[in-house]
Amino acid sequence: MQNNKNILSVKNAKKQFGGVVAINDVSITASKGNITGLIGPNGAGKTTLFNLITGLIAPNSGEFFLFDKKYSPKNIHNVVENGIARTFQNIRLFNKMSVLENVLVGRHVKTDCWSLGILSSIFKNRNLITKEAEERKLCMKILERVGLSEKKFNLSESLPYGDQRRLEIARALASEPLLLALDEPAAGMNPTEKVELKNLITQISKEGISILIIEHDVKLITSLCDIVYVMDRGKIISHGTPGVIKNDQAVINAYLGKNAND
Ligand SMILES: Nc1ncnc2c1ncn2[C@@H]1O[C@H](COP(=O)(O)OP(=O)(O)O)[C@@H](O)[C@H]1O
Ligand SMILES: [Mg+2]
Numbered sequence: 001m002q003n004n005k006n007i008l009s010v011k012n013a014k015k016q017f018g019g020v021v022a023i024n025d026v027s028i029t030a031s032k033g034n035i036t037g038l039i040g041p042n043g044a045g046k047t048t049l050f051n052l053i054t055g056l057i058a059p060n061s062g063e064f065f066l067f068d069k070k071y072s073p074k075n076i077h078n079v080v081e082n083g084i085a086r087t088f089q090n091i092r093l094f095n096k097m098s099v100l101e102n103v104l105v106g107r108h109v110k111t112d113c114w115s116l117g118i119l120s121s122i123f124k125n126r127n128l129i130t131k132e133a134e135e136r137k138l139c140m141k142i143l144e145r146v147g148l149s150e151k152k153f154n155l156s157e158s159l160p161y162g163d164q165r166r167l168e169i170a171r172a173l174a175s176e177p178l179l180l181a182l183d184e185p186a187a188g189m190n191p192t193e194k195v196e197l198k199n200l201i202t203q204i205s206k207e208g209i210s211i212l213i214i215e216h217d218v219k220l221i222t223s224l225c226d227i228v229y230v231m232d233r234g235k236i237i238s239h240g241t242p243g244v245i246k247n248d249q250a251v252i253n254a255y256l257g258k259n260a261n262d
Contacts, residue, residue, distance in 0.1 A: 005032040006068055007179050007210045008053065008084070013062030015048055022048040023059070024234035030179060035201065035211040037221040037242075040231035041255055046214045047089055049231070050183050053212075054086045055079040066179075080109050083178035087168040087185060089214070095157035099148055102156050102167055103139040106174030139174060146170045146200060162193035166200065173204070180204060182213045186220055198224060222246060230255060 008030040015023040022045045030036040038046050051057045053064065055078065064071050066082050094102050143149040146166045151159065156167055165185055172180055186194050201224060205211055215221045221228060222242035229239040232254040238245050245251050
């Protein structure tokens with residue numbers, strides 16, 4: 001599904017940690033409606049690039065655009081308000097909260113409790129009660145989308161690994177993102193869970209949310225993505241359709257040769 005409208009552009013990004021240049025003059029574009037992939041060996045700089053895009057860390061240089069409008073990814077809350085949501089390579093859920101509560105937390109950028117007034121919060125007036133009920137209903141719908149509605153009252157820490165990854169996606173969806181950034185969502189999943197994940201990502205994409213995905217599973221990436229960027233040692237070494245990158249000698253040398261059968 002090609003669409004020329006850029007949802008996200010990164011231009012000439014650079015990030016250095018001491019002497020390590022983790023991101024070296026990287027430019028990528030994610031188009032609206034597309035699933036854009038990012039692959040590369042461990043340490044290539046993929047997560048660092050996500051952290052720059054989503055405002056978790058500041059770049060040394062580079063420009064970032066959302067819908068061709070320049071943004072300053074200094075503050076993760078501004079990034080979320082502008083329509084980017086993400087999941088983490090190392091799952092970051094609120095362990096002692098229920099599945100439903102984790103998704104409710106993801107709604108906070110959309111729920112303006114202050115506008116309902118401090119007094120109404122204290123006295124729990126009808127407005128607030130109605131609003132809370134609406135929010136719960138909406139979050140339950142999201143849990144249904146990811147197949148976790150029956151586990152709504154379970155503690156998130158009690159969930160199997162695959163469910164925790166799906167819950168992270170649900171929490172990200174709760175902010176109603178335009179772009180969903182997934183950092184190795186299939187890591188640690190068994191083959192059945194991977195098929196379910198693939199179906200879920202395809203469904204989210206069909207609902208109109210653009211997707212940027214880091215993944216090690218080459219088969220998953222090449223079967224899901226419209227465009228794939230390949231990183232190695234802080235640089236983009238190739239990009240194109242899955243067919244193009246699979247046959248690019250630089251990619252085979254750096255990555256596919258070692259991981260093609262993962
Ligand atoms: N916070 C940090 N401090 C120092 N070095 C870091 C930090 N984060 C990442 N790096 C380094 O940057 C490089 C890229 O890491 P990362 O983005 O995690 O790679 P990938 O996600 O592709 O495996 C690695 O050499 C890593 O050790
Ligand atoms: Mg990583």
